[in-house]
Amino acid sequence: MTALAIRNVSVFYPVPDKPPVHALQNINLEIHEKDFVVALGASGCGKSTLLNLIAGFMAPSEGEISLNERVVTGPGADRSVVFQKHALLPWLNVLDNVAFGLKIQGHDKAKREKIARDFIKLLGLEQFEQSATYELSGGMQQRVGIARALTSDPAILLMDEPLGALDALTRERAQELILKVWRDTGKMVFFITHSVEEALFMGTRLIVMSPRPGRISHVFDLPFSKQYFETGNAREIKASAEFIALREKILKIIFTDEAGAHDE
Amino acid sequence: MSDTRSTGGKGFLGGFMKAKPAKPGEIYGVPGQGESLKISAVVIASLIFVWWLVTYAGFVKPLFLPSPMGVIDAFLGILKDGFTGASFWEHVWVSTLRVFGAFLLACVIGIPLGIAMGMSPFARGVFDPPIEFYRPIPPLAYLPLMIIWFGIDELSKVLLIFLSVLAPMALGARAGVKSAAIEQIHAAYSFGATRWQVIRLVVLPSAMPEIFTAMRVGIGFGWTTLVAAEMVAATSGLGYMVLSASRFLQTPIVIMGIVVIAAIAYAFDHLVRFVERRVVPWKGRG
Numbered sequence: 001m002t003a004l005a006i007r008n009v010s011v012f013y014p015v016p017d018k019p020p021v022h023a024l025q026n027i028n029l030e031i032h033e034k035d036f037v038v039a040l041g042a043s044g045c046g047k048s049t050l051l052n053l054i055a056g057f058m059a060p061s062e063g064e065i066s067l068n069e070r071v072v073t074g075p076g077a078d079r080s081v082v083f084q085k086h087a088l089l090p091w092l093n094v095l096d097n098v099a100f101g102l103k104i105q106g107h108d109k110a111k112r113e114k115i116a117r118d119f120i121k122l123l124g125l126e127q128f129e130q131s132a133t134y135e136l137s138g139g140m141q142q143r144v145g146i147a148r149a150l151t152s153d154p155a156i157l158l159m160d161e162p163l164g165a166l167d168a169l170t171r172e173r174a175q176e177l178i179l180k181v182w183r184d185t186g187k188m189v190f191f192i193t194h195s196v197e198e199a200l201f202m203g204t205r206l207i208v209m210s211p212r213p214g215r216i217s218h219v220f221d222l223p224f225s226k227q228y229f230e231t232g233n234a235r236e237i238k239a240s241a242e243f244i245a246l247r248e249k250i251l252k253i254i255f256t257d258e259a260g261a262h263d264e
Numbered sequence: 265m266s267d268t269r270s271t272g273g274k275g276f277l278g279g280f281m282k283a284k285p286a287k288p289g290e291i292y293g294v295p296g297q298g299e300s301l302k303i304s305a306v307v308i309a310s311l312i313f314v315w316w317l318v319t320y321a322g323f324v325k326p327l328f329l330p331s332p333m334g335v336i337d338a339f340l341g342i343l344k345d346g347f348t349g350a351s352f353w354e355h356v357w358v359s360t361l362r363v364f365g366a367f368l369l370a371c372v373i374g375i376p377l378g379i380a381m382g383m384s385p386f387a388r389g390v391f392d393p394p395i396e397f398y399r400p401i402p403p404l405a406y407l408p409l410m411i412i413w414f415g416i417d418e419l420s421k422v423l424l425i426f427l428s429v430l431a432p433m434a435l436g437a438r439a440g441v442k443s444a445a446i447e448q449i450h451a452a453y454s455f456g457a458t459r460w461q462v463i464r465l466v467v468l469p470s471a472m473p474e475i476f477t478a479m480r481v482g483i484g485f486g487w488t489t490l491v492a493a494e495m496v497a498a499t500s501g502l503g504y505m506v507l508s509a510s511r512f513l514q515t516p517i518v519i520m521g522i523v524v525i526a527a528i529a530y531a532f533d534h535l536v537r538f539v540e541r542r543v544v545p546w547k548g549r550g
Contacts, residue, residue: 055454075453087447090546091469101455104465134549152455 004031004054004156004188009063011049011214022213023049027063029207029216031156036182036189036225038203040196040250042257046214047192051160054190055081067155077105080149082159087145088133095120095129097144101152119147122181139170146181156188164194171195175202176234179225196250197238200224208250210257218253220246330516335523338516347517348508350500359502360528362418362493363486366425370482374430375475378437382471383463391434399431403489407496416497428489429482436478440471473547476540480533487529 011024024046031037039047052058053065056075065072067079080101081087088097096103099116107115120129123143133141142162149157162178163171175198182189193199199206203222210217227237237243286292312332318324319331326334342352350358380387398406403424414420444467452462494503502521509517540547 055450057450057453075450075456077454077456079454081450081454083447083451085447086445087451089448089466089469090549091472091544100452100465104452104455104457104461132546134546148451 003033003068004029004190005066006030006050006054007063007065009050009053009060009065011046011053011058011061013061024053024060025213025215027214027216031188031190033188034186034204036179036191036202036204038191038193038199038206038222039209040193040199040206040254041209042211042254044211044214045209045257046211047209048160049214050209051081051158051190051192054156055079055158077101077152078155080152080154080157082142082145082149082157082162084161084164085138085141088141088148090132090134092133093129094125094131094133094136094144097133098125098147098151100148105152115151116147119150122150122184123147123177137170138166139174142166142174143177146178150181150185150187154187156190157182159189159191161192161194163198171198172234176228178202179228183229196247196254200243200247200250201228201234201238206250208253210253212260217257218250220250327513327515330519334516335519338514339520342517342520347505348499355500355502355505356524356528358500359490359494359525362421362501363425363483363490366422367429367479367483367486369422369426370429370433370486371479374433374478374482375437377430378434378439378478379441379463379468379471381434382438382441383459383467388438395431395434398427399435403428404492407492411496421493421498424493425486425489428485432482432485433475433478436474436481437471440474440478441467443474444470472544473540476536476544480536483532483536484529487525490525 006027006029009024009027010022012020012022014020027050029037039050041047049058053060054072056072056079059073072079089100092100095113095116098120099112102112102115117129120126123146125140125143125147128136128140133144136144145162146157159178163174166174179202191199191202193202200222201224204225206218206220206222207216208218208220209215224237224243228234231237290297315329316332319326319329319334330338346352347355377387377391381391382388406427407424410420410424414423448466448470449462452466457465490501491503491506494501495507498504502525506518506521506525509515509521
């Protein structure tokens with residue numbers, strides 16, 4: 001069984017003339033096959049730091065992270081990252097952008113394009129294969145980023161606020177698309193967002209993080225994406241009493257954290 | 265009388281100090297918005313007209329400023345008979361070869377050097393002091409050294425021009441390294457890219473717009489240095505032509521040489537801009 005394990009991870013670093021920053025304190029988290037884990041929290045709670053640790057861009061000060069029993073020591077193709085923006089290469093068209101990871105891994109052109117086309121199809125980008133990325137809308141650009149991340153067949157997708165820069169309508173459609181891609185590919189997902197509604201709707205598990213020091217303060221198991229696959233009606237789920245009650249509860253936690261930040 | 269308008273500055277200068285509301289389809293307040301081509305055409309035509317007027321009316325002696333026709337005559341004369349034993353095209357060819365040879369050499373060495381300086385603190389530590397040391401020195405100042413070290417033949421001429429182009433090329437490429445977004449670099453690394461792959465597939469393409477700008481600046485320095493390079497022991501070249509004509513007070517030839525150098529540099533600048541539009545159409549839009 002594939003799994004990502006984060007054990008007793010802490011991150012702290014010195015800052016000149018100030019007390020040391022405790023970005024993360026004693027994080028423990030396991031992500032299993034078919035988990036869609038969403039991280040939510042006030043700014044400064046360390047959720048991006050946690051993603052950077054899993055991606056291997058940063059080393060923890062204490063503790064360790066392992067993927068399928070192998071300790072993470074740096075970036076690798078088994079952990080693909082989808083960024084909020086600026087991650088596509090404007091000098092390549094959509095097809096070459098999607099195939100970029102495969103090119104790095106040394107696959108020949110025919111194989112690259114075959115695999116890339118599979119994911120272009122999965123993300124509904126067939127018409128835009130030859131387009132320049134800067135001519136696409138923000139939503140389409142994110143689809144390219146997701147298709148690219150999937151090409152290396154990662155065990156886990158790390159999504160760092162992938163929908164944060166989209167308008168509200170595009171964002172809701174993209175949420176549903178990502179859920180379908182997750183269901184069809186069976187990848188583990190670690191997803192960061194600032195939107196409580198998005199977090200509740202998409203995750204199978206929600207971790208709420210609190211700042212100073214960054215830590216996981218609450219964990220919720222979520223039923224809503226499962227409901228969505230049954231009914232196919234996203235708005236109805238987001239408007240249900242159960243959804244709204246949980247949304248308000250979590251907003252209260254986050255607002256309390258934010259207020260704490262301003263009192264200091 | 266009171267002003268009933270709701271916006272606009274006070275008094276006569278108010279209209280100049282505030283931007284006019286945009287026409288539909290334009291964006292309000294974009295700096296430098298609008299067409300400038302017609303204004304430039306009028307200015308060029310007026311300058312030539314004033315030039316013609318002051319020489320025609322005899323305000324200035326032809327020795328100091330020959331008439332436009334005098335310059336054209338000089339041009340046609342040299343085109344027909346050549347200048348000091350070499351044809352006009354030979355002078356153009358020799359200078360172009362010197363400048364472009366030096367320019368290509370500066371690209372081949374300066375771009376990798378700049379990328380290395382942008383990527384590695386070690387390379388930056390090694391090359392930053394020498395480049396920053398010689399960069400502000402006028403080429404004329406170290407011309408004697410170049411001649412003492414590298415002789416009076418082509419080598420010292422090309423090296424002098426090369427040095428003047430090298431610094432802007434290296435600095436442009438070095439600044440261009442910063443153009444790659446950290447997300448692009450992280451994406452490449454998370455696919456298992458090596459440092460070399462990141463440089464080749466992400467950093468270098470991202471730096472291309474800056475490198476093109478550096479090429480335009482660099483070739484400008486190259487032409488600027490040409491005259492200095494052709495001061496000593498040259499028998500042909502546009503810089504040589506201008507300098508030797510000035511010694512014999514052949515002002516029409518001096519002005520003609522200046523115009524020819526400007527025309528070649530201007531044409532090349534447009535060529536670079538054309539290539540730039542083809543190679544980096546995404547400039548400013550990525």
